Amino acid sequence: MFAVIKTGGKQYNVAENDELKIEKIEGNVGDTVTFDQVLLVGGEGAPVIGAPVVEGASVAAEIVNQGRGRKIIIFKKRRRQNSRRRNGHRQYLTTVKITEILTDGKKTSAKKAAPKKEAKAEAPADAAAPLFTAPEGDKDDLKKISGVGPVLEGKLNALGITKFEQIVNFSADDIAKVDEVLNFKGRIERDDWIAQAKELAGK
Template sequence: MFAVIKTGGKQYRVAANDVLKIEKVSGEVGDIVEIGQVLAHGEGDDVVIGAPFVEGATVAAEIVEQGKARTVIAFKKRRRQNSRRKIGHRQQFTAVRISEILTGGAKPSKKAAAKAEVKEDAPKKEKAAPKKAKAEDAAE
């Protein structure tokens, strides 16, 4: 099964287990994000096309990586004027793995939701007290 989704002003044709780089999406590695703008989905000749979006269809994806793309150099020069400008830009991206394509208003499977819950339930490390405070307590 495939789906055509819209995110970050671009359209992508995706299927389960595809990994793609999209515009920056907030979240941490391992989080599950839902993309609700599905333009079409189907398999073979059974294709449902939305106007503009298919109602009740979403795509669940797991965040694999948050990063920045390679540097793009914008260089401008005006000849014989001793004038030039050089600017670099690194676009932020999010790499996601498509876990499933959901239709009919279905929610993500428990496997995908369980991964998100495990990340939230993990104990957080507490910061240790400064060593100077311990030394002062021992002196008293």
């Protein structure tokens, strides 16, 4: 049996045990989600086409992973002196595994309740762990970087970022880690923190 579902403004052809990446939906790893917008069901006799959805049909899936897609660079340049903008974007994605295709108003069987608690218990420990080893000595005033206020400075310090020198030496992986933890959406590259940190560090 297969079905065509709609989520995140896109349509997907799915069957049981299929894994697919879709636009982010709320939930923890191990949670069961239900897609009610089923446009077509087939595989047993003649396919049933919805108008616009198939009445009483739904598709159940288990969340396998919450992550992000590959980085896309958006570069804009006009015929003006120094008129250029470079932004990065990484789309938030949810990986789900299709567990059941239900028809005639049947309910989802609650199979995977146990992993929920494990996922919730592990999340705070990962969030609290610093990403970097803070260097010795007095902290630099990170608020001098454009867009960084006292609250954001505190979050950066909690991640182990206390000096301009660390930002100057950021690799692409370091930027991606900070971007993901603090949900920056490309702010480090958009505001050119590395160039600002170089200037503030006197380099």
